[in-house]
Amino acid sequence: MSELETFRAEARAWLEENCPPEMRTPVKGDEDVCWGGRNFKFQSEAQKLWMERCAAKGYTVPDWPKAYGGAGLSPQEAKVLRQEMAKLGCRSPLNSFGIWMLGPALLQFGTEEQKVHYLNQIARGEIRWCQGYSEPGSGSDLVSMQTYGEDKGDHWVVNGQKIWTSYADQADWIFCLVRTDKTNKYQGISFLLFDMETPGVSTKPIKLISGNSPFCETFFDNVVVPKHQIVGELNRGWDVAKYLLGHEREMISGMGGDGGVTSIGAAMKAVLAEEPVLRAQMALFDVDNLTFRAHGERFMDEWKTGKAHPAYSNLMKYVGTELNKKRNELVMSIGGSQALEWESERSNGGSKARNWLRTKANSIEGGTSEVMLNVVSKRILEMPGA
Amino acid sequence: MSELETFRAEARAWLEENCPPEMRTPVKGDEDVCWGGRNFKFQSEAQKLWMERCAAKGYTVPDWPKAYGGAGLSPQEAKVLRQEMAKLGCRSPLNSFGIWMLGPALLQFGTEEQKVHYLNQIARGEIRWCQGYSEPGSGSDLVSMQTYGEDKGDHWVVNGQKIWTSYADQADWIFCLVRTDKTNKYQGISFLLFDMETPGVSTKPIKLISGNSPFCETFFDNVVVPKHQIVGELNRGWDVAKYLLGHEREMISGMGGDGGVTSIGAAMKAVLAEEPVLRAQMALFDVDNLTFRAHGERFMDEWKTGKAHPAYSNLMKYVGTELNKKRNELVMSIGGSQALEWESERSNGGSKARNWLRTKANSIEGGTSEVMLNVVSKRILEMPGA
Amino acid sequence: MAMTLNDDQTMLRDSARDFMASEAPVTHFRKFRDMGCKDGFSHDLWKQFAEMGFTGILIPEADGGMGMGHIEAGIVLEEIGRNLSPSPFLSTSVAAVEALKLADKGMRERWFPGILAGETVIGLAIDEGVKHRPEKIACKAERSGNGFKLSGHKQFVLQGTSSDMLIVAARTAGAAGETDGLTLFAVEKGAAGMSMEAARLVDSAMAAHVTLDGIQVDADAVIGEVDGGWSVLGKLLDAGRVGAAAEMVGVGSGAMDMTFEYLKTRKQFDRVIGEFQALQHRAAHLYGEMEGARSIVLKAQSLMDDGHAKAELYVAAAKAKAGLACNLAVREGVQMHGGIGMTDEYDIGLYMKRDRSLNEFFGDAYYHADRVATMNGY
Amino acid sequence: MAMTLNDDQTMLRDSARDFMASEAPVTHFRKFRDMGCKDGFSHDLWKQFAEMGFTGILIPEADGGMGMGHIEAGIVLEEIGRNLSPSPFLSTSVAAVEALKLADKGMRERWFPGILAGETVIGLAIDEGVKHRPEKIACKAERSGNGFKLSGHKQFVLQGTSSDMLIVAARTAGAAGETDGLTLFAVEKGAAGMSMEAARLVDSAMAAHVTLDGIQVDADAVIGEVDGGWSVLGKLLDAGRVGAAAEMVGVGSGAMDMTFEYLKTRKQFDRVIGEFQALQHRAAHLYGEMEGARSIVLKAQSLMDDGHAKAELYVAAAKAKAGLACNLAVREGVQMHGGIGMTDEYDIGLYMKRDRSLNEFFGDAYYHADRVATMNGY
Numbered sequence A, B: 001m002s003e004l005e006t007f008r009a010e011a012r013a014w015l016e017e018n019c020p021p022e023m024r025t026p027v028k029g030d031e032d033v034c035w036g037g038r039n040f041k042f043q044s045e046a047q048k049l050w051m052e053r054c055a056a057k058g059y060t061v062p063d064w065p066k067a068y069g070g071a072g073l074s075p076q077e078a079k080v081l082r083q084e085m086a087k088l089g090c091r092s093p094l095n096s097f098g099i100w101m102l103g104p105a106l107l108q109f110g111t112e113e114q115k116v117h118y119l120n121q122i123a124r125g126e127i128r129w130c131q132g133y134s135e136p137g138s139g140s141d142l143v144s145m146q147t148y149g150e151d152k153g154d155h156w157v158v159n160g161q162k163i164w165t166s167y168a169d170q171a172d173w174i175f176c177l178v179r180t181d182k183t184n185k186y187q188g189i190s191f192l193l194f195d196m197e198t199p200g201v202s203t204k205p206i207k208l209i210s211g212n213s214p215f216c217e218t219f220f221d222n223v224v225v226p227k228h229q230i231v232g233e234l235n236r237g238w239d240v241a242k243y244l245l246g247h248e249r250e251m252i253s254g255m256g257g258d259g260g261v262t263s264i265g266a267a268m269k270a271v272l273a274e275e276p277v278l279r280a281q282m283a284l285f286d287v288d289n290l291t292f293r294a295h296g297e298r299f300m301d302e303w304k305t306g307k308a309h310p311a312y313s314n315l316m317k318y319v320g321t322e323l324n325k326k327r328n329e330l331v332m333s334i335g336g337s338q339a340l341e342w343e344s345e346r347s348n349g350g351s352k353a354r355n356w357l358r359t360k361a362n363s364i365e366g367g368t369s370e371v372m373l374n375v376v377s378k379r380i381l382e383m384p385g386a
Numbered sequence C, D: 001m002a003m004t005l006n007d008d009q010t011m012l013r014d015s016a017r018d019f020m021a022s023e024a025p026v027t028h029f030r031k032f033r034d035m036g037c038k039d040g041f042s043h044d045l046w047k048q049f050a051e052m053g054f055t056g057i058l059i060p061e062a063d064g065g066m067g068m069g070h071i072e073a074g075i076v077l078e079e080i081g082r083n084l085s086p087s088p089f090l091s092t093s094v095a096a097v098e099a100l101k102l103a104d105k106g107m108r109e110r111w112f113p114g115i116l117a118g119e120t121v122i123g124l125a126i127d128e129g130v131k132h133r134p135e136k137i138a139c140k141a142e143r144s145g146n147g148f149k150l151s152g153h154k155q156f157v158l159q160g161t162s163s164d165m166l167i168v169a170a171r172t173a174g175a176a177g178e179t180d181g182l183t184l185f186a187v188e189k190g191a192a193g194m195s196m197e198a199a200r201l202v203d204s205a206m207a208a209h210v211t212l213d214g215i216q217v218d219a220d221a222v223i224g225e226v227d228g229g230w231s232v233l234g235k236l237l238d239a240g241r242v243g244a245a246a247e248m249v250g251v252g253s254g255a256m257d258m259t260f261e262y263l264k265t266r267k268q269f270d271r272v273i274g275e276f277q278a279l280q281h282r283a284a285h286l287y288g289e290m291e292g293a294r295s296i297v298l299k300a301q302s303l304m305d306d307g308h309a310k311a312e313l314y315v316a317a318a319k320a321k322a323g324l325a326c327n328l329a330v331r332e333g334v335q336m337h338g339g340i341g342m343t344d345e346y347d348i349g350l351y352m353k354r355d356r357s358l359n360e361f362f363g364d365a366y367y368h369a370d371r372v373a374t375m376n377g378y
Helices: A003-018 A045-057 A075-088 A097-109 A112-123 A237-252 A266-273 A276-304 A312-340 A351-359 A369-380 B003-018 B045-057 B075-088 B097-109 B112-123 B237-252 B266-273 B276-304 B312-340 B351-359 B369-380 C007-023 C026-034 C043-051 C070-083 C089-100 C105-116 C229-265 C277-305 C311-342 C348-360 C365-375 D007-023 D026-034 D043-051 D070-083 D089-100 D105-116 D229-265 D277-305 D311-342 D348-360 D365-375
Strands: A129-132 A148-151 A155-166 A173-179 A189-195 A201-206 A215-226 B129-132 B148-151 B155-166 B173-179 B189-195 B201-206 B215-226 C122-125 C140-144 C147-158 C165-171 C182-188 C194-200 C206-218 D122-125 D140-144 D147-158 D165-171 D182-188 D194-200 D206-218
Touching: A003 A045, A003 A075, A097 A112, A097 A129, A097 A173, A097 A237, A129 A155, A148 A173, A155 A173, A155 A189, A155 A201, A173 A237, A189 A215, A189 A237, A237 A312, A266 A276, A266 A312, A276 A312, A276 B276, A276 C365, A276 D277, A276 D311, A276 D365, A312 A351, A312 A369, A312 C147, A312 C348, A312 D277, A351 C348, A369 C277, A369 D277, B003 B045, B003 B075, B097 B112, B097 B129, B097 B173, B097 B237, B129 B155, B148 B173, B155 B173, B155 B189, B155 B201, B173 B237, B189 B215, B189 B237, B266 B276, B266 B312, B276 B312, B276 C277, B276 C311, B276 C365, B276 D365, B312 B351, B312 B369, B312 C277, B312 D147, B312 D348, B351 D348, B369 C277, B369 D277, C007 C043, C007 C070, C026 C070, C026 C348, C070 C089, C070 C229, C070 C277, C089 C105, C089 C122, C089 C229, C105 C182, C122 C206, C140 C165, C147 C165, C147 C182, C165 C206, C165 C229, C182 C206, C182 C229, C229 C277, C229 C311, C229 C348, C277 C311, C277 D277, C311 C348, C311 C365, D007 D043, D007 D070, D026 D070, D026 D348, D070 D089, D070 D229, D070 D277, D089 D105, D089 D122, D089 D229, D105 D182, D122 D206, D140 D165, D147 D165, D147 D182, D165 D206, D165 D229, D182 D206, D182 D229, D229 D277, D229 D311, D229 D348, D277 D311, D311 D348, D311 D365
Parallel strands: A129 A173, B129 B173, C122 C165, D122 D165
Antiparallel strands: A148 A155, A155 A215, A173 A189, A201 A215, B148 B155, B155 B215, B173 B189, B201 B215, C122 C147, C140 C147, C147 C206, C165 C182, C194 C206, D122 D147, D140 D147, D147 D206, D165 D182, D194 D206
């Protein structure tokens, strides 16, 4: 048996022993997701147990080094672990912007001290993070941001406002882009970390068209941030942010998922049998969907071996989010009048309609499709012009 | 009986008496089309007779004034005549760029003398015209043209080169944009008419991907053009050209046709019955096709009553040509391997494939789709920017 | 007829436009939505519709109505769409009236006055599954006493619980899948054996699931002929379809205009975003799609008004095209608005929701494209 | 397997790329086209393919071949596509070889050496109608003497008149529409009763219409099992489909690269046209489509090489996606080239023609999307 197969057997055995049966059932809604953090209310004892056991084993962040709370797995081992978890239907023990976004940036740009401190907190699900990038009026044009941190020697005093801060009202800490030099548009922004309980921080949820409020407006009124809470160099926060956006794009494009190759058409066979033109749309969607999964797999393999273009995640983000919007348009079409229901039990509280509306943000958040196409065209295809 | 119905009965009777039976069968290919001109070889006596009878009656250009060779019909009467011709399956007695393009421009911008002279020639099918607009390298950017007419008192001496001159090798005269002022990019171009037999004019056919050569390169080497052969004001040829391009766009977008609402799907029923996804594409195409025909009808009615935006023909050209390309893609798909044949009798000499390839030029000639979208966006939607 | 509005129609459009913009703009819709109104529309507004003469627009002059056609009904619907004005106009004054015009005098006298007065609301109990498939109707109407006993299940009955009467399509003969054997019934509110469950939809309209548990109706509840309901239903549905298409032209135009306005004012990267050529081209393309939709809808209305044999084909194409174009308009609208387009505070999302409901109502674009194919002989 | 090329595969790609670019570039294709070559390809080039080891790429090592898989065959096909190199590679060395691998030793020994030497060409007599519908095969193979008598009509047999042998799919049992009862036969050139009519296609390839008029073959002409031809045919077709998909990745990439290059050099309105954002966005979108096509083709090849149960699904998706993406590439290519793209003198139109043939060969994108739906259970 190869080393990898030995690992597979071990991982399988560990999962079978440690993953509670309740954590092997499909996630029904957002309430089944474990986000961790100071104020998180576990939905069940099993959910808590599963997160804690994984954290102890390093399996909340399997491919991070052991010193930072991970299991130190190789990319191949991590993939095997994902496969085995998928086979058993194990839920993700811990979802977190810390894992998906801040973590990779800290691994790349953080000091050793920062890594030990913050990464372990993230791995254990102790601190829930949110991201402070966009500002009202800045939108896709991130470098036009105004939030300003005034230098006060050993700390900054931050004033300004962010928008589209995911779950800011539930987060413990924020990683935040703050202007620290007003004279340089691009190289005048720093990447700061601070506690959302710091005096002067307040949040206000934004109600979306889906009826939910996953985002907030976040206000900073003379917020004190110690100097050691900067990641990367002073005024070079844009480098960190861009690196991190790449990871966000992967996440939003849906490549972090379980593959998603299962056709939604099969479950809707009865409807599609009577709707030949809709069935054709579904068929063409399935072609695109299988394509995207293969594309994601190829991208990951190229990324890991350093063969992918550094801007390639922009392409994946564009393709993945547009595809996801299309999927949800089809789900609504196939669901017909029942999928239109917004509050009924029959429609599970309008889950199809709300998910459909939620996906419309996919091609806006983390860089709009238009910005992605600009980047692909300029950086990968090397088209001329500003 | 209303006046219009009286006219209908008269027209019908005239057509039945004067249109030879051979001229009531469908046009099979370009060889069945009567283009007129000094060197035209009539395919049959019937073809010649039909053109001559129509010319005598004014029916080659029914809505032109009688003084210029037309029948002086009102738009309503002209429509009735077209309907009656369609009902009997009468072929067009005369196709001509003179009728479609130069004629309307002369009616608008010509002197009385020019109208009497040139329009009558056109109506009688005596002179075949071609259009000299594009130049190598200028493409969509018509104002960058270089062909220059040097002022020599009572005449210009023209030097330069045109490209995409339709049937220049078979045309008798050309209407041609010539730079007459090198200092003014936009208002330094004049609209000149001259004989293709003038010394110094030569042509060279361009072979297209369809295998046919409907276009030429045309060269001018010290071509003498008398001053009275200008249409419109000196250096204001662009006004004439733009007016004329509007007519060309209508023609290319296919609105001059017989309505074209008949679905191509019915004839292909057997293939489509076994190809559900292709059938769905055809169905969606038919929706777009019915839409375009209604759109064209509405545009014409608004145009005639002065309600249409002056730039609206740009939109119709875009929609119509993209639709025609799509139609031909579907024709090729439905035709399968037989439609791929290029020379065989079975495929009528590759007519489907050659038509399909020909339509690819629709969205390039007479203003590309990209230019049309620019114009619609700037002039109709009033989007900002240069 | 010419494919342009005549002077009377232009006047009607102007007055409908002014009326909706002042009496039932999007703020009106928001108010009723946010108060969780159980009807999903304002009865006062419905009365105002009557005062404007809208409710009887399709009712023959002999029956006290305006005696106008589908072009005129569509003019009102377009303005309803543009303003997202909530009302029972489409179901009651367009689809139901089209069926009732074919009913006998007693039936017409029973219902037209209330509609003309803006007091009566009529619901359409047609659909039985989640998708529109009228030929698959299975609800039963068995002979019983002097009339019929109705049983079965209906859904997607807009304003069902607010309706004074439901038009119920049921089977007096034949089996699901057959067009013969259907009969339409006028079933009054509160009939014994009728139960309803109202569900709020994504666009805040209220749609009922209706259970018919052996409802006894008299023979005079029949609209049109027994077993011959398919042709009456066809009229009702085509009126509803072309009406929904006209409303979608309004919804799409409203979304498009709002978006173009936004493109001309919103700045990013130091430029008004409407300067970006990629957005300009998409805007121009969208405009072309909406103009096409407007044209085919007008054509279909005109053929319906002429009683033309091709009307059914064009109505199907119009419902499909208006659905596709309006859907594009709201998708481009939300995307081009960016983040704020996702917020409940901005109106563009409301247009997206309304589009979704209208696309589904009376059969979606794919259903009608399929019908176009079938009618075109393949 | 990882979805990247390993070192050996990368070497193969580099050598195939160099070879095609130097020995069989588009000028080579033009030369054979313009001379009206009756074969549609160069026999000398076919020999050179053999010298490079390409012709036996899928032939097992035990049979003297390279023993490689579909990824490697696809690498060669992509370069063929990029250069429009005319050859019988896809039919002979990919599809036919895949079937012959399942034949008995005698058959393999009869045909593999000639293929390895670049001397033998094999044609595929599968399609009977204008569209690819293998399950509808109606050609008959009746028992006769020691073997079978074949009759019927075949079309779209590429390089048919240049072929030393045709693989003929015929019915030994069952009726058109059934998958059971098919048998594959190796029918040699010049068999009595075989007549052919060659037709030049839009991409200058030669395709034959073949009439089988009671051709007598021995029992040992059967490839695989009598009545069990569907599974062999399935292998042949899937190899052909994924191969055509790989070639389309090459055609699309060639067209795309040429177009992007043009965007960077062509000036209009005083600007390089690649500066126009609308074109940039379309270019980026096209790049994404082609990258997706490349990925699903690699995935399908990899699953075929692994003998994975899902290979058939992915091959269908790959043929569909490569077809759609390549078609987009050539359409955008011609449009973005503008007028010169319409001239025979420029190469972009040749890519459009080749795309059309490859899209049709082994079933078009719509056919395969339909199969994806069926395999996905709806």
